[in-house]
Amino acid sequence: MKILTGNDLGSGHVVWWDGQGWSRHVHDAVDVGDAADTILAAEEAARRVNASYAISATKGADGTVRPDHIKDRIRALGPTVRPDLALQPSDPHSGNWVI
């Protein structure tokens, strides 16, 4: 699947396009097919996202979304060396998902 990501302009948070807006959780990301350029242009212009781009990802049977490149998986989770600062601080093994 093709998904969209970027950073929130003001806070810098990593965000993912969920079909209506921008979520901080990668698993909310939706397949945008070939609408990437149109959506990104509109969202950038409205300053709802910054430094945005499209990536490919894979949807698991359980509905989770896994970006194909490790860099985006780390963006989705947070630094693997600081699980306490990751998006799932309660799961100290969440870093395994990255690799």
Next chain:
Amino acid sequence: MYQYDQYDQAMVDARVEEFRGQVARRMAGEITEDQFKPLRLKNGLYLQLHAYMLRVAIPYGTLNGRQMRMLGDIADKYDRGYGHFTTRQNIQYNWIKLEDAPQILADLATVEMHAIQTSGNCIRNISSDHFAGAAADEVVDPRPYAELLRQWSSFHPEFDYLPRKFKIAVIASDTDRAAMRLHDIGIQIVKNDAGEIGARFYVGGGMGRTPMIAPVIREFVPALQMVSYAEACLRVYNRYGRRDNKYKARIKILVHEIGADEYRRQVEEEFAHILTLGLEPPQAEFERIAAFFADPGLESGLADGYDRSDPDFAVWADQNTTPHKQAGYRAVVISLKPAGGIPGDATADQIRLMADLAEVYSLDELRVTHTQNIVLPHVKQSDLYALWQKLDAAGLATANLDLIGDIIACPGLDYCSLANARSIPLAQKISARFAEPERQRALGELKLKISGCINACGHHHAGNIGILGVDRKGTENYQLLLGGSEAADTSLAQIVGPGFSEDGIVDAIETVTNVYLAQRAEGERFLDTYRRLGMAPFKEAIYG
């Protein structure tokens, strides 16, 4: 320490207000990201993997307690409770909000700090010996010269848009503690036969994808002509440096392509011209600057020696403190490399504690080292034990200076958007594998440096053991290099062979250290043994 005069303060304050306006215009949509990005980069604000990243300049790595405390407060107030000290003696914050950035810069300005020229193709923060002013072996304190260059290079309009970034290091002893010859310009302050102070210029060093050791371009420039000579060096570069190709744009490529002799000829020609203009700083101005550094308040008449009856303390004192030019003092290195920890990271509380300790025990001075540690430069030997107890209680008394656990690691793929692979987890695994203090000390001096990509922010080319992260078909892979040094005997490390997985490289390093232990001659450091034996026995042991 240098203190801002009214011009310094006015410039920094004006810059904060300018940036406040720029951020407001960006947030309001009056300017686009394409327009805004160069403006934020001019103020040290990058966009990295997780958020905005702010790089704060620490001129020649020197700080006072008030400044250090502010760095801790910023970490708490605007970031996530920690900061990362870098190989360029600066600090980076990883979780900055754009909305907060102007206020952070305003807070920094209250303690005479900023983030100007920490990004972009300009002259970056000038680095220096972290023992400057304390080192027993220095000719003079290099910092007044570094400060002179800082003033000259700040907002220098001619050098605001160079072909590429430009890094200068200034030292004043034969022992190089600043990787001086791996900078675009390395300056060694020396004394000539007549007893006069001057500068030896090395030009065209660097790391990155094409590492080069800078050749000497001039043996001796009289001290006050140093700025003019630097100006000539940069002017030739600015005119002929390659702007067509980012990878060939550093000054090292120019010096290499036209040759040191031709580069020197052109610099000398330019220098002769500049001298006719009489732009050299007056002696009085230099003395005004130098006076700030002259006497931090060292007591004289103290005796050398201190109580070493606590064995843990004695181990730390032997490993992490170094001789001071003044009797009765030592310079203390606080390791930011606990076994299994993140090299260079310090929590807000640790940063504030170090600020407090500097005020109490080190005449209100701290230094950031290019090895990502913190120095308290002027500690009375009689205070060492009390200091150590406080550091130990805060997890800051790891006794591993220059040992295998004292690893340099860039942020890598955990934080950096340019990375190919993670660096920090490797550093953690290696320092954990070698955590046993006796084992580390038995290995002796061993400088291990890790970069997450070819840009070499982690100095892997200069590691006795270097590790470079590469991307192999979407997975992290690590190349092993051996034989680098960034000290006075600067050398570039060579790649051993095919790369490794994360666990594989940790094993390979253990193999390398075993070869060293088996083959070392009396008194040899790892680097000495490597230089004597060459790559072959290490390669053989690793790949069989």
